[in-house]
Amino acid sequence: MIDKVRADAADAVSGIEDGSTVMISGFGRAGQPVELIDALIELGPRDLTIVNNNAGNGDVGLARLLANRQVRKIICSFPRQVDSWVFDGLYRAGEIELELVPQGNLAERIRAAGAGIGAFFTPTGFGTPLAEGKETRNIDGTDYVLEYPIRADYALIGGFLADRLGNVVYRKTSRNFGPIMAAAAATSIVQVDEVVEVGALDPEAVVTPGIYVDRVVAVGERPWLEHGVFVGADDAEGHRGTDAGTVAATEGGAA
Amino acid sequence: MSLDRRALAARIAQDIPEGSYVNLGIGAPTLISDYLPEGAEIILHTENGMLGMGPQPKPGEIDPDLINAGKIPVTELPGAAYFHHADSFAMMRGGHLDFCVLGAFQVSQHGDLANWSTGEPGAIPAVGGAMDLAIGAKQVYVMTDLLTKKGESKLVAECGYPLTGVRCVTRVYTDRAVFDVTPEGFAVIETFDTTVDELSSLTGLTLVDRTSIPEEA
Numbered sequence: 001m002i003d004k005v006r007a008d009a010a011d012a013v014s015g016i017e018d019g020s021t022v023m024i025s026g027f028g029r030a031g032q033p034v035e036l037i038d039a040l041i042e043l044g045p046r047d048l049t050i051v052n053n054n055a056g057n058g059d060v061g062l063a064r065l066l067a068n069r070q071v072r073k074i075i076c077s078f079p080r081q082v083d084s085w086v087f088d089g090l091y092r093a094g095e096i097e098l099e100l101v102p103q104g105n106l107a108e109r110i111r112a113a114g115a116g117i118g119a120f121f122t123p124t125g126f127g128t129p130l131a132e133g134k135e136t137r138n139i140d141g142t143d144y145v146l147e148y149p150i151r152a153d154y155a156l157i158g159g160f161l162a163d164r165l166g167n168v169v170y171r172k173t174s175r176n177f178g179p180i181m182a183a184a185a186a187t188s189i190v191q192v193d194e195v196v197e198v199g200a201l202d203p204e205a206v207v208t209p210g211i212y213v214d215r216v217v218a219v220g221e222r223p224w225l226e227h228g229v230f231v232g233a234d235d236a237e238g239h240r241g242t243d244a245g246t247v248a249a250t251e252g253g254a255a
Numbered sequence: 256m257s258l259d260r261r262a263l264a265a266r267i268a269q270d271i272p273e274g275s276y277v278n279l280g281i282g283a284p285t286l287i288s289d290y291l292p293e294g295a296e297i298i299l300h301t302e303n304g305m306l307g308m309g310p311q312p313k314p315g316e317i318d319p320d321l322i323n324a325g326k327i328p329v330t331e332l333p334g335a336a337y338f339h340h341a342d343s344f345a346m347m348r349g350g351h352l353d354f355c356v357l358g359a360f361q362v363s364q365h366g367d368l369a370n371w372s373t374g375e376p377g378a379i380p381a382v383g384g385a386m387d388l389a390i391g392a393k394q395v396y397v398m399t400d401l402l403t404k405k406g407e408s409k410l411v412a413e414c415g416y417p418l419t420g421v422r423c424v425t426r427v428y429t430d431r432a433v434f435d436v437t438p439e440g441f442a443v444i445e446t447f448d449t450t451v452d453e454l455s456s457l458t459g460l461t462l463v464d465r466t467s468i469p470e471e472a
């Protein structure tokens with residue numbers, strides 16, 4: 001019997017070593033596998049190369065991994081954000097290496113790795129500083145830049161539901177880099193709200209087939225859902241009752 | 256009167272026909288969505304994997320899994336679709352989007368765009384999806400003030416800032432006038448309480464006057 005389900009997040013990230021390249025899904029906070037990242041912090045490997053669209057938000061998740069000095073290099077498209085103070089500080093102090101990649105090239109380089117493509121010519125970035133030193137070619141009148149795949153030892157992915165075979169569905173725009181990272185890493189680890197029975201996921205709706213997934217862990221329902229029904233949040237971090245004491249009181253009472 | 260941000264957004268919205276697939280860049284271009292004709296089926300694309308993006312949610316109804324490229328909570332309209340990042344950027348790069356509207360630091364008379372970095376030493380570089388959008392959409396529109404806060408023209412002979420894309424911009428909407436990028440350089444197609452002569456003097460560029468020629472349908 002195939003069973004990719006791990007007992008908890010610590011079990012799911014076991015074996016990630018110093019010097020590993022780790023892809024982390026998410027666009028800002030959406031789809032960021034916070035429980036897996038917390039487990040990676042707990043596990044403690046250092047000298048990591050991280051692939052993510054951003055470079056952490058606030059003081060949680062990826063930002064906390066950076067603050068814990070476990071990351072040597074980050075490959076991303078958009079490190080500078082209003083709440084990227086952890087990265088900003090490390091970068092200004094020269095304590096983290098940055099490879100800046102246009103977002104579509106980042107996505108396609110990850111996709112190419114999973115699809116077995118050796119390299120590809122893309123028009124994005126031609127004639128800009130981000131293509132300096134790279135091979136170019138004019139094909140049928142258009143200028144292209146040669147870009148190489150980005151592979152990883154591990155991918156940490158924020159899914160929604162999965163089964164023990166590793167089939168995964170996502171939720172809305174939290175899908176973002178998850179499916180392509182799952183294919184691009186030697187070992188792909190997916191956290192989901194819930195692991196469902198085999199057969200419970202509509203085969204027509206499976207987004208990441210289990211062949212790409214090695215480990216699955218259930219971390220519990222996201223706070224803006226209740227028994228699968230959307231109940232909403234008061235901010236983009238998923239808090240409720242942040243500006244309404246009554247909501248907090250009601251939740252406290254129910255607990 | 257020159258146009259303020261909202262009036263300019265409304266002006267750009269007039270040029271986006273029903274049935275278009277459109278990506279509105281982070282910042283001021285996002286305002287355009289407020290002025291698209293009511294009921295017109297114009298499908299908004301967001302780089303983080305969605306077509307059919309709707310307005311911001313009501314208080315208390317924020318879904319942290321449903322955000323736009325600026326990481327602001329949004330909603331989904333009936334008929335929306337989600338897809339992963341490589342598909343999202345294939346839509347751009349593959350020429351499937353009809354329009355994108357971007358901000359700019361500089362646009363050259365050849366249509367070169369600089370909008371991601373001022374190249375200042377010590378600044379943290381961030382590019383996001385700007386380079387993909389710039390080369391991908393069928394029509395690449397820029398929305399910007401004509402002049403910087405220091406009074407320098409953002410329309411230039413050659414960009415001094417690091418480029419986002421080469422010969423990619425098709426039209427520039429500014430607070431003072433609308434310019435098409437043509438093989439002869441910038442052509443003024445509409446002015447807002449100014450003249451082509453004054454625009455030439457502000458930009459220091461030789462401009463083609465097309466203000467009297469009706470726009471192509």
